[in-house]
Amino acid sequence: MKRLALALALLLAAPAAHAHDVIVNGLHFVHPYISEPIKGAMSGAAYVVIANEGTQADTLIGVETDIAMMAMMHKTEFSTDGVASMVELPPVTIAPGDVYSFEPGGAHIMLMMLNSGLKVGDMAPFTLIFENAGRVAVEFMVDPADPNAPAVQHMH
Numbered sequence: 001m002k003r004l005a006l007a008l009a010l011l012l013a014a015p016a017a018h019a020h021d022v023i024v025n026g027l028h029f030v031h032p033y034i035s036e037p038i039k040g041a042m043s044g045a046a047y048v049v050i051a052n053e054g055t056q057a058d059t060l061i062g063v064e065t066d067i068a069m070m071a072m073m074h075k076t077e078f079s080t081d082g083v084a085s086m087v088e089l090p091p092v093t094i095a096p097g098d099v100y101s102f103e104p105g106g107a108h109i110m111l112m113m114l115n116s117g118l119k120v121g122d123m124a125p126f127t128l129i130f131e132n133a134g135r136v137a138v139e140f141m142v143d144p145a146d147p148n149a150p151a152v153q154h155m156h
């Protein structure tokens with residue numbers, strides 16, 4: 001509940017910036033965004049915080065979007081010697097009152113063979129596929145790249 005309260009506090013702190021939040025079936029999609037891709041990059045990453053404000057658990061099983069050839073759920077992991085690599089994320093179950101965050105340096109939605117020409121402020125339609133809620137349409141906004149965020153590098 002603590003994390004949910006934090007996510008909501010962040011949301012309330014900047015309502016104008018998060019006008020594209022969506023709530024479907026008790027699932028609250030907070031600040032869905034794509035980090036502005038580096039010029040000429042073939043891949044990029046999308047992030048969103050999902051708060052389950054409903055009464056039943058739900059499981060995110062996949063992501064689709066037309067702005068990339070393929071969208072995959074990934075997680076960045078660090079070995080004991082600090083080397084980062086990416087693994088495919090298994091379906092994510094979010095319990096009622098719980099929050100799951102796709103965020104830089106952790107879980108992310110990997111966009112492979114990304115369309116070129118995405119600009120800051122563009123809105124990109126995504127479909128997030130859940131076991132119970134089904135296909136949920138969420139628009140992701142292209143945000144300026146955060147220079148402090150760890151680089152999203154692709155190993156495969």
Ligand SMILES: [Cu+2]
Binds near residue numbers: 075109110154
């Ligand atoms: Cu990745």
